[in-house]
Amino acid sequence: MRDTTTRPLVEVRNLKMYFPIYSGVMRKHTGDVKAVDDISFDIYEGETLGLVGESGCGKSTVGRALLRLYEPTAGRITIAGDDVASLSPEALRRKRPTMQMVFQDPQASLNPRMTVADIIGEPLDEHSGLSKAEKLARIYELMDAVGLNRTFANRYPHAFSGGQRQRIGIARALALNPKFIVCDEPIAALDVSIQAQVVNLLEDLQDKLGLTYLFISHDLSMVRHIADRVAVMYLGQIAEISPVDALYARPLHPYAEALLSAVPEPDPGRDGARQRIILKGDVPSPANPPKGCNFCTRCPKVIPVCHEVEPRLQEAAPGRMVACHLIHPIDATRAGETGRTGAQEHSQQQGV
Amino acid sequence: MTETSASPAALKPPRSQWRDVWDQFRTHKGAMLGLIVLVSLVLFVTIGPFFRDAPELTIAQQIKLRNKPPSFEFPFGTDQLGRDMLVRMMEGGKVSISVGLVAMLISITLGSTVGVLAGYFKRLDGPLMRMTDLFLALPLLPLLLVMVMLFREKLSGALGPEAGTFLLIVSAIGVTSWMQAARIVRGEVLALKEREFVLAARSIGTPPRRVILRHVLPNVMSPIMVAATLGIASAIITESALSFLGLGFPPDFPTWGRLLYDGVEQMQLFPARVIWPGLAISLTVLSVNYIGDGLRDALDPRIRGR
Numbered sequence: 001m002r003d004t005t006t007r008p009l010v011e012v013r014n015l016k017m018y019f020p021i022y023s024g025v026m027r028k029h030t031g032d033v034k035a036v037d038d039i040s041f042d043i044y045e046g047e048t049l050g051l052v053g054e055s056g057c058g059k060s061t062v063g064r065a066l067l068r069l070y071e072p073t074a075g076r077i078t079i080a081g082d083d084v085a086s087l088s089p090e091a092l093r094r095k096r097p098t099m100q101m102v103f104q105d106p107q108a109s110l111n112p113r114m115t116v117a118d119i120i121g122e123p124l125d126e127h128s129g130l131s132k133a134e135k136l137a138r139i140y141e142l143m144d145a146v147g148l149n150r151t152f153a154n155r156y157p158h159a160f161s162g163g164q165r166q167r168i169g170i171a172r173a174l175a176l177n178p179k180f181i182v183c184d185e186p187i188a189a190l191d192v193s194i195q196a197q198v199v200n201l202l203e204d205l206q207d208k209l210g211l212t213y214l215f216i217s218h219d220l221s222m223v224r225h226i227a228d229r230v231a232v233m234y235l236g237q238i239a240e241i242s243p244v245d246a247l248y249a250r251p252l253h254p255y256a257e258a259l260l261s262a263v264p265e266p267d268p269g270r271d272g273a274r275q276r277i278i279l280k281g282d283v284p285s286p287a288n289p290p291k292g293c294n295f296c297t298r299c300p301k302v303i304p305v306c307h308e309v310e311p312r313l314q315e316a317a318p319g320r321m322v323a324c325h326l327i328h329p330i331d332a333t334r335a336g337e338t339g340r341t342g343a344q345e346h347s348q349q350q351g352v
Numbered sequence: 353m354t355e356t357s358a359s360p361a362a363l364k365p366p367r368s369q370w371r372d373v374w375d376q377f378r379t380h381k382g383a384m385l386g387l388i389v390l391v392s393l394v395l396f397v398t399i400g401p402f403f404r405d406a407p408e409l410t411i412a413q414q415i416k417l418r419n420k421p422p423s424f425e426f427p428f429g430t431d432q433l434g435r436d437m438l439v440r441m442m443e444g445g446k447v448s449i450s451v452g453l454v455a456m457l458i459s460i461t462l463g464s465t466v467g468v469l470a471g472y473f474k475r476l477d478g479p480l481m482r483m484t485d486l487f488l489a490l491p492l493l494p495l496l497l498v499m500v501m502l503f504r505e506k507l508s509g510a511l512g513p514e515a516g517t518f519l520l521i522v523s524a525i526g527v528t529s530w531m532q533a534a535r536i537v538r539g540e541v542l543a544l545k546e547r548e549f550v551l552a553a554r555s556i557g558t559p560p561r562r563v564i565l566r567h568v569l570p571n572v573m574s575p576i577m578v579a580a581t582l583g584i585a586s587a588i589i590t591e592s593a594l595s596f597l598g599l600g601f602p603p604d605f606p607t608w609g610r611l612l613y614d615g616v617e618q619m620q621l622f623p624a625r626v627i628w629p630g631l632a633i634s635l636t637v638l639s640v641n642y643i644g645d646g647l648r649d650a651l652d653p654r655i656r657g658r
Binding site for chain 2: 064067069092093094096097100101103104105108109110111112113114115122123126127156158169172176
């Protein structure tokens with residue numbers, strides 16, 4: 001695990017991203033889809049924060065709002081000292097090189113009418129005054145870094161496999177020496193053998209270039225492999241942020257517990273011991289989230305207070321933040337004793 | 353795929369994209385044929401008049417030369433006023449082809465500009481598309497007539513009768529025929545705007561102007577190309593309709609459309625007078641269509657490799 005005592009590179013405070021709903025003849029503003037509802041977290045320099053959750057919980061929206069590809073409704077996003085959420089367009093444009101993104105669908109994220117050299121060179125065209133020869137040298141350097149043959153420079157994206165396309169996307173993201181890269185499900189569209197290659201490439205690049213990742217995924221095993229800390233999202237809110245080993249060993253939030261119980265066990269002998277927690281019902285609509293805790297409609301351990309009061313994200317154990325009424329914060333009680341016993345109860349129930 | 357070593361000899365600097373486009377274009381037989389036909393038509397109307405000039409004729413000579421059949425002296429025959437049809441075809445073609453091309457350029461430029469702006473900028477979408485609807489709802493022929501009535505005298509006075517009428521007609525046709533292109537382009541842009549590569553360009557910090565030029569426009573080329581080739585045909589036809597109504601070029605000023613309409617009256621007796629201008633218009637339209645087809649294929653890298 002990397003040193004997390006360093007300064008946070010990315011600080012997100014009370015980020016809200018609402019998409020307005022207009023209805024009726026007059027297109028009146030009748031409500032909001034609360035895709036991201038008041039979340040706060042830090043990402044430390046050089047670490048990988050995994051962001052997991054089921055489909056539609058707002059993972060990708062967080063990633064895009066962080067780079068201000070959406071205009072956030074409220075909140076502060078500080079990346080390397082600047083509040084990205086409130087920068088002027090020109091200042092934002094100058095800030096772009098520090099933060100880049102790797103997209104989910106490598107097919108859709110590359111312009112089919114541009115050659116690989118043009119695609120990787122686009123950020124250089126926009127932000128660096130390199131000459132033609134210098135630019136080409138840099139493009140070749142980047143292609144080497146992501147393991148693409150230099151002779152591919154004149155080919156078009158349709159001539160590549162999914163894994164190669166994703167490498168092109170990664171090379172483009174690296175072109176401007178960013179500090180922070182949002183990986184928006186970079187491996188979801190690839191098959192398993194290629195997933196490993198791409199994830200290993202991302203890890204190698206992190207070691208070599210000191211990158212910081214926000215790694216959005218729904219592949220829990222892959223997140224366990226690459227992430228240093230993991231944030232579990234449910235319905236636009238963060239349920240738990242914990243170091244990866246602690247989370248996978250003993251999830252504190254009931255939703256994190258249920259989510260992680262879905263991870264397949266590779267050893268068939270031990271697979272029988274795994275107890276799936278099957279959640280009942282559907283995810284409520286983000287346009288009309290339930291009162292109190294967002295998870296109260298499906299939580300197996302729901303207590304009356306969950307329907308009334310929204311739990312806040314609080315430190316439940318050193319380095320672990322949980323938003324649940326069952327988990328007691330360490331500063332409220334003595335050194336998290338009750339929190340720990342509560343958590344032990346959970347794990348006993350689960351039979352871990 | 354993970355091999356990183358490349359022999360330095362195999363490394364060529366990126367080839368110009370236009371070389372690839374031309375190489376692919378050459379393999380498209382129809383497009384090459386179309387290009388040859390169009391080039392020869394253009395040469396016919398531009399260089400032809402240098403070799404063959406209409407002689408000044410007295411009225412007596414004119415009456416003698418009326419309605420001659422094709423002969424060695426007059427390969428296309430003469431018309432009811434004793435004028436050489438070949439010369440009139442050349443003179444008419446010059447006007448018709450340039451009206452077709454210029455009017456098409458105006459209408460495509462207007463149409464794709466409106467379409468791209470409406471599709472890309474949400475705020476402009478409403479106003480621009482309502483304006484498009486407004487133009488679509490206008491009865492075109494009466495509008496053209498009013499435009500010609502209002503501006504013909506002024507433009508003819510300022511630029512001379514030929515240039516004035518030309519300018520008036522191409523802008524009138526251009527301004528009244530861009531709406532279909534605008535609608536098609538807007539639809540394409542709306543779909544394209546949500547693709548991840550446009551998002552990627554924004555995350556790089558590419559300003560909207562360059563996103564449009566680099567990512568959006570090249571990808572809406574095919575529908576624009578189709579609209580353009582069809583536009584040439586309809587511009588030539590509209591011009592002839594205007595001339596027929598007496599509101600285009602002056603009656604003694606030949607265009608292919610005008611020759612066609614003049615010939616219709618005596619079609620039973622002298623079918624050649626309809627066939628030649630009709631054939632010329634059809635050939636122009638057909639060749640432009642094939643060129644457009646070949647160009648569209650050549651510009652698409654996914655097809656280019658095959």
